[in-house]
Amino acid sequence: xxxxxxxxxxxxxxxxxxxxxxxxxxxxxxxxxxxxxxxxxxxxxxxxxxxxxxxxxxxxxxxxxxxxxxxxxxxxxxxxxxxxxxxxxxxxxxxxxxxxxxxxxxxxxxxxxxxxxxxxxxxxxxxxxxxxxxxxxxxxxxxxxxxxxxxxxxxxxxxxxxxxxxxxxxxxxxxxxxxxxxxxxxxxxxxxxxxxxxxxxxxxxxxxxxxxxxxxxxxxxxxxxxxxxxxxxxxxxxxxxxxxxxxxxxxxxxxxxx
Amino acid sequence: xxxxxxxxxxxxxxxxxxxxxxxxxxxxxxxxxxxxxxxxxxxxxxxxxxxxxxxxxxxxxxxxxxxxxxxxxxxxxxxxxxxxxxxxxxxxxxxxxxxxxxxxxxxxxxxxxxxxxxxxxxxxxxxxxxxxxxxxxxxxxxxxxxxxxxxxxxxxxxxxxxxxxxxxxxxxxxxxxxxxxxxxxxxxxxxxxxxxxxxxxxxxxxxxxxxxxxxxxxxxxxxxxxxxxxxxxxxxxxxxxxxxxxxxxxxxxxxxxxxxxxxxxxxxxxxxxxxxxxxxxxxxxxxxxxxxxxxxxxxxxxxxxxxxxxxxxxxxxxxxxxxxxxxxxxxxxxxxxxxxxxxxxxxxxxxxxxxxxxxxxx
Amino acid sequence: xxxxxxxxxxxxxxxxxxxxxxxxxxxxxxxxxxxxxxxxxxxxxxxxxxxxxxxxxxxxxxxxxxxxxxxxxxxxxxxxxx
Numbered sequence: 001x002x003x004x005x006x007x008x009x010x011x012x013x014x015x016x017x018x019x020x021x022x023x024x025x026x027x028x029x030x031x032x033x034x035x036x037x038x039x040x041x042x043x044x045x046x047x048x049x050x051x052x053x054x055x056x057x058x059x060x061x062x063x064x065x066x067x068x069x070x071x072x073x074x075x076x077x078x079x080x081x082x083x084x085x086x087x088x089x090x091x092x093x094x095x096x097x098x099x100x101x102x103x104x105x106x107x108x109x110x111x112x113x114x115x116x117x118x119x120x121x122x123x124x125x126x127x128x129x130x131x132x133x134x135x136x137x138x139x140x141x142x143x144x145x146x147x148x149x150x151x152x153x154x155x156x157x158x159x160x161x162x163x164x165x166x167x168x169x170x171x172x173x174x175x176x177x178x179x180x181x182x183x184x185x186x187x188x189x190x191x192x193x194x195x196x197x198x199x200x201x202x203x204x205x206x207x208x209x210x211x212x213x214x215x216x217x218x219x220x221x222x223x224x225x226x227x228x229x230x231x232x233x234x235x236x237x238x239x240x241x242x243x244x245x246x247x248x249x250x251x252x253x254x255x256x257x258x
Numbered sequence: 259x260x261x262x263x264x265x266x267x268x269x270x271x272x273x274x275x276x277x278x279x280x281x282x283x284x285x286x287x288x289x290x291x292x293x294x295x296x297x298x299x300x301x302x303x304x305x306x307x308x309x310x311x312x313x314x315x316x317x318x319x320x321x322x323x324x325x326x327x328x329x330x331x332x333x334x335x336x337x338x339x340x341x342x343x344x345x346x347x348x349x350x351x352x353x354x355x356x357x358x359x360x361x362x363x364x365x366x367x368x369x370x371x372x373x374x375x376x377x378x379x380x381x382x383x384x385x386x387x388x389x390x391x392x393x394x395x396x397x398x399x400x401x402x403x404x405x406x407x408x409x410x411x412x413x414x415x416x417x418x419x420x421x422x423x424x425x426x427x428x429x430x431x432x433x434x435x436x437x438x439x440x441x442x443x444x445x446x447x448x449x450x451x452x453x454x455x456x457x458x459x460x461x462x463x464x465x466x467x468x469x470x471x472x473x474x475x476x477x478x479x480x481x482x483x484x485x486x487x488x489x490x491x492x493x494x495x496x497x498x499x500x501x502x503x504x505x506x507x508x509x510x511x512x513x514x515x516x517x518x519x520x521x522x523x524x525x526x527x528x529x530x531x532x533x534x535x536x537x538x539x540x541x542x543x544x545x546x547x548x549x550x551x552x553x554x555x556x557x558x559x560x561x562x563x564x565x566x567x568x569x570x571x572x573x574x575x576x577x578x579x580x581x582x583x584x585x586x587x588x589x590x591x592x593x594x595x596x597x598x599x600x601x602x603x604x605x606x607x608x609x610x611x612x613x614x615x616x617x618x619x620x
Numbered sequence: 621x622x623x624x625x626x627x628x629x630x631x632x633x634x635x636x637x638x639x640x641x642x643x644x645x646x647x648x649x650x651x652x653x654x655x656x657x658x659x660x661x662x663x664x665x666x667x668x669x670x671x672x673x674x675x676x677x678x679x680x681x682x683x684x685x686x687x688x689x690x691x692x693x694x695x696x697x698x699x700x701x702x
Binding site for chain 1: 628629632633635637638639640641643644645647652668670675676677678682685686687688690691692695697699700701702
């Protein structure tokens with residue numbers, strides 16, 4: 001096989017069309033697992049903020065999960081919230097600084113388990129913030145436990161034989177739930193299991209933030225992310241597994257757009 | 259400014275606004291509800307925000323966010339509602355946020371909750387215990403000052419009596435002196451600069467300026483708490499000269515106790531009192547000094563015995579300590595019971611007086 | 621044999637965690653994982669590039685470790701394949 005050198009920029013005339021990392025990310029390095037989908041969602045989010053030109057008036061409110069390690073690497077002003085509590089903290093920020101762009105970044109365990117009440121009330125209130133959900137159907141940081149979005153049949157450390165409707169109940173489709181609330185202006189569910197999905201999700205992210213910036217009300221983007229560690233599958237199988245399981249239940253698409 | 263007849267809840271809301279509080283979030287619960295109502299009415303008039311949060315948990319969360327932007331902000335409830343906020347209270351102390359919390363308590367049973375903390379970890383809140391509305395007005399403004407001065411939460415221990423009785427009070431701004439600038443607050447402006455800021459209870463900064471790590475962050479709270487303890491003790495004492503017994507009480511109950519002590523002194527009984535004004539830091543030294551050479555120390559509080567533990571630590575065996583208080587409430591469980599009565603209190607003091615051993619005073 | 625190549629990438633192989641998502645994501649299939657003996661300092665195999673890249677950005681979009689920089693040749697060039 002003839003390999004093309006990839007250790008330096010090409011010598012033939014060319015134009016760079018993609019940087020290693022988004023401008024708003026202070027370093028590429030992180031300790032998240034191989035094949036983790038969360039950095040892909042983070043890239044979408046940070047590129048969106050950059051492209052909308054609002055970095056210098058954005059305040060991030062992350063919750064607690066694997067993605068909390070990004071709190072120290074995203075170059076925006078930030079208020080760290082407790083598990084489940086980001087929507088209320090973001091509300092306090094936005095009420096005092098209504099012209100800033102305020103968003104939460106939460107996992108499914110954080111938002112749909114611990115913090116279900118908070119995100120529902122915040123959406124119902126039509127709070128002018130953007131909530132971003134990284135949904136991998138599992139509590140990743142604690143080692144792979146069932147959440148409110150885990151799907152029937154999904155094996156986790158607290159559903160060893162697979163989630164069973166009779167014993168564990170059914171998953172909550174949070175995007176669909178929020179879309180029913182009058183206060184919610186834009187609700188969408190994307191995914192990062194393929195380049196095509198990434199591109200679609202980026203459009204959703206743009207629309208969500210644009211909704212906030214034009215004073216349209218509460219916006220919400222759910223992003224399905226791979227978690228091969230929490231799914232107990234080989235790394236490279238992540239995208240396919242997601243497509244076959246979570247993706248069949250938490251389906252991609254715009255759920256509401258006012 | 260002239261004095262105006264106001265119920266305690268209104269006076270405290272006025273006081274908060276007078277010293278610059280511009281955000282309040284709360285959830286209705288007796289006897290705190292009126293405080294929330296007054297904030298809801300008054301804050302919009304000064305360009306502030308009051309949110310009737312959907313739960314106490316969300317109330318403290320919203321206050322967290324408002325504080326992070328550098329605003330003076332507060333929340334409150336009664337003890338039961340504050341129970342729900344304990345995780346955030348502990349973490350906001352680590353995040354060094356200048357939170358002011360109003361406990362409009364149902365009696366004095368929240369002493370432990372206020373001073374020992376229902377939350378996790380090694381945190382301390384400054385606790386102010388006003389005895390009447392005039393003091394509550396002062397303490398409300400002092401709370402915001404101390405919170406900003408130390409970047410530490412401050413709790414004002416109010417109660418049903420303060421909330422629902424009326425006094426003529428003057429709510430003018432009090433100048434307690436300068437406080438440090440809030441350069442730690444976030445407003446979004448440093449995004450994309452490479453120097454963006456973090457408000458975090460984890461003590462973790464940004465890449466390139468991560469900070470000393472979680473252990474060092476937790477440990478750094480200790481010298482700060484020690485500095486607060488050394489600087490912010492407040493206590494009122496009276497009639498300690500020649501006192502053979504001492505009564506200790508806090509908050510609104512202490513005003514009743516003080517009245518009885520004055521009455522007894524007028525009749526020649528050698529009795530004095532100590533009234534802790536800060537429940538944390540607790541005035542151990544004043545209690546120790548007051549218990550030197552007395553026949554006995556009595557503690558009156560409307561609970562099954564909470565502050566008495568701190569009194570025992572201050573007395574440290576110098577004299578016998580007797581608890582003369584008790585749980586006392588009305589039929590609803592919210593308000594004032596039969597024990598908060600000067601004749602009843604006098605009876606308890608007299609009974610304890612005769613139970614203490616004779617002599618010992620030099 | 622040569623093939624028209626519209627783009628190329630720079631790969632930060634030292635940061636790669638060997639997840640292979642880029643391999644599957646690449647539409648013209650021009651990324652292959654290194655041989656088992658070729659690992660980076662973290663101990664992971666990493667992607668290598670053959671001719672035919674279109675500069676579509678798919679690899680960059682799906683890489684969790686921010687390992688890719690993408691370029692488009694102006695004009696496209698012929699590169700050796702095989």
